[in-house]
Amino acid sequence: MKILVPVKRVIDYNVKARVKADGSGMELANVKMAMNPFDEIAVEEAVRLKEAGVASEIVAVSCGEAKCQEQLRQALALGADRALLVETTVELQPLAVAKLLKAIVDREAPRLVILGKQAIDDDANQTGQMLAALLDWPQATFASKVAVRGEEIEVTREIDGGLETLAMTLPAVVTTDLRLNEPRYATLPNIMKAKKKPLETLTPAELGVDVAPRLATLKVEEPPARKAGVKVASVAELVDKLRHEAKVIP
């Protein structure tokens, strides 16, 4: 079984993003970039399915500028077999990415697509669901457990208030949640080997996909700041303040 794993290049999880002074977007110049953390979990899950003998090949794909090659090389170092970059400098919104991924699925015919539930830059949480819709495939979002049994995949999902389990016939789209697995680190020998693995570059035009944005970002502002309050010296003072000043406890 072939697995397709889409990965996104985003601001590093540990970097505090700042709004650009002109309000046109976020400041990304000279900011450390990385693979979206949920996509790392997706790569890890695919590698585990390959190690378990369920998957035969893992293809990583990324859409965006040429520098996305860094994230694809990371996916290759973690265990993907080859990579595809759909290169464009156009701002890609989730619907456009879903259409590009559908074109890749039509070409590659994977039985499973695993990707992160959301990217930590636009926080949209849409691409996997949109891809499943365009393909008319089943979807299981927010996965915390995945088990492939023949032509069926059983996925446990993190929903508000607990867990839900779905069984779906393959092919299917799965989006990853935090607890699905703990991604490994790439070893130095694997990083070296990844440099020799195939990485093919395509363009949206070659795939016949119109990626023009549907949403215009008019401006980006700082969120309203919350001012720091006071430090209290004791539990007694805290209780007194909550009771008489904030009036939030009886």
Place this chain on the structure above:
Amino acid sequence: MSAANKVLVIAEHDNRQLKKATLCTIRCAAQLGEVHLLIAGSGCAAAAEAASQVEGVAKVLCSDDARYAHPLAAALAPLVTSVAHGYSHLLAPATTFGKDLMPRVAAKLDVAQISDVIAIVSPDTFKRPIYAGNGIATVQSRDAIKVLTVRATAFDPAKVGAGGTALIEALAPIDVPAHTRFVGQALAASDRPELTQARVIVSGGRGLGSAENFHLLDKLADKLGAAVGASRAAVDAGFAPNDWQVGQTGKIVAPELYIAVGISGAIQHLAGMKDSKVIVANNKDPEAPIFQVADYGLVADLFQAVPELTAALG
């Protein structure tokens, strides 16, 4: 806002009543135009009846069928798209229900989806947080149908029983795909309020040190009638279940009182709770970033402070 706008809200419900997040979504929808509500369920007549009396709801579309016994996106998306073309806007709460469903609906309609809307600027322009809430983007849609998920904490719930009596119209079910089968559900059994509905939340971080120590928070939560939450670090460490997670990738909450215990205050956590009315932070590190958003900060060892606070609340 405009007579031409018609808004369909996709209800999240338990067949008996609407979830609070749905009520908040109705309030948001009312800013856009005439509000209709779609209720799909199995044995959901009571929910439809309750919905018909919610303030601002002009019509309820009710599809009551065994096919909708579980709110699966693959089953609901065809139903929603079948009626979508009569509307200018489709809205659902930005809960796991809405986040699962609405992108599937939007892609079927070949339109963008706008996630986690926190303000309506105009019928085609909306505000939403990005980068864990470090930026608030104002986005304008060029699509004929706007598909939105709504962040419930940004809107007050519409009043229940305060509206008129909206017409309830039966909506015929649509064939659902055979590719997805519901296997089971394990909902956390708790006497406590749900995190997103609680008036008070007591939340723990890595500072708690273990899953056992999280029980310290139970006693405090019991005294306050509070829900218990956790930081991602605490969930990652296995101290607390993921459905307790508050933050960018977990739940977004805005209770009257949020008590953060042993939480350093990573930006991803703040993204999920900084709209709380009153924030209390207890951490032994006086430099912890959580103190920068706390109304009341207590620099103390939580293993002394929490039992003392629990006792002081009598």
